[in-house]
Amino acid sequence: MSLLDAVSNSTSGLSAQSFALNTISGNIANSSTAGFKSTDTHFADLLAETGPSPQQAGGVSLSTRSSLQLQGTIASTDVATNLAISGDGYFIVKPNTGSANAPSFGGETGYTRRGDFAPDANGYLVNGAGYYLFAGPSASTPVQVSTGSASPTSLTVSPTGALTVSNADGSTKSLGTMTLAQFDGAENLAPLDGGTYLATDASGAPSYGFSGSSIATGSIEQSNANISDQFAKMIETQQAYSANTKVLNAANEMLQDALTMYV
Structure with missing residues (x-):
């Protein structure tokens, strides 16, 4: 490996570890956010490639994946309109694209596990991220x-989705009756914001129903980000970042020495 390769590889490593640190920080910051799903960073070595656009070996590529399939703990809140899904499925939600006095819900349909719903000034159920709960895909x-x-x-929700308020x-x-959105490829949903996701070609179009899931009222699903695990990952990532920094500094010093020899 040449000195320039060492600089390139360590720079690639620094960039990847910095990205991972940002992801871990986001998980820790949202460890108390209802329905939050943690994100993991995955690394892969770059191998040499030949062809029209050859690539030398070395460096690292990264990808992220949300732990959508890992359910958080369901906790009682004593807030009548809080809802939590036990099992698979997502609440159907939309943002208010109008104003508080003249709400409009023509935006993209999203899917979320965040169930900290509360009535707004119009009595509509909206969660802490500002997304409104819709009973089904055809609800206006x-x-x-x-x-x-x-x-x-x-607020009660029967096993068949019948909603009753006292x-x-x-x-x-x-x-009326509400339903949940189900996805065959839920791990491929695209993150939007506030714990809300959009359907993609990879996730497939949603089907609707409970499919054995149930809804607990007066409860929320807590974040699935485990603080102790996230801090352990942060320490490991910081050590990897530090190691790449040392390689970069050593390569830089050697390059300076080599340049000095020819001056």
Whole structure:
């Protein structure tokens, strides 16, 4: 390996480890965010290639993957409108592309496990990331649990998805039936923001139903980012970053010495 190869490889390593550190920092920062799915960074050595665009061996490539299949712990919150999915599936959500006084929901359909829903000023259920809950793919407006200043005292979801809200005066109201989105290739969903994902060609189009899953009310699914695991990964990544820094510094010193010899 030449000195220039050492510089190139260590620079590639520094870039990759820096990216990994940013990913780990994001996991740690969201360890208390409802429904958050941690992201892992995967490294692969670059091998030599021949052809029209030859590539020398050395360096590293990276890719990321969200742990969408790993469910977080379901915790009770005592908030009537909080919802948590036990099993597979995603809530169907959309952003408000209008205003608070004149809401509009013509944006892209998203899918999320973040169920910290609460009624907005119009009584529509919206989660902490600002995405509104829709009962199904054909629904034109979000789930509305109240009108005016009234707040529901409880919200129940039957095994078949029937939504019922109870009010402070003891009355109950049916809100229709909700469903969940299911994906054969859920690991290939594209991250949007706030724990929301978009369907891709690789994930496939969603099917709808519970498929053995259930919804717990008054609860949320906690983040699946384990703090101790993330800090262990951070220490390992920092050590790898430091090792690449030493290689780069050593190669730089040797290059300076070589240049000095010819001056």
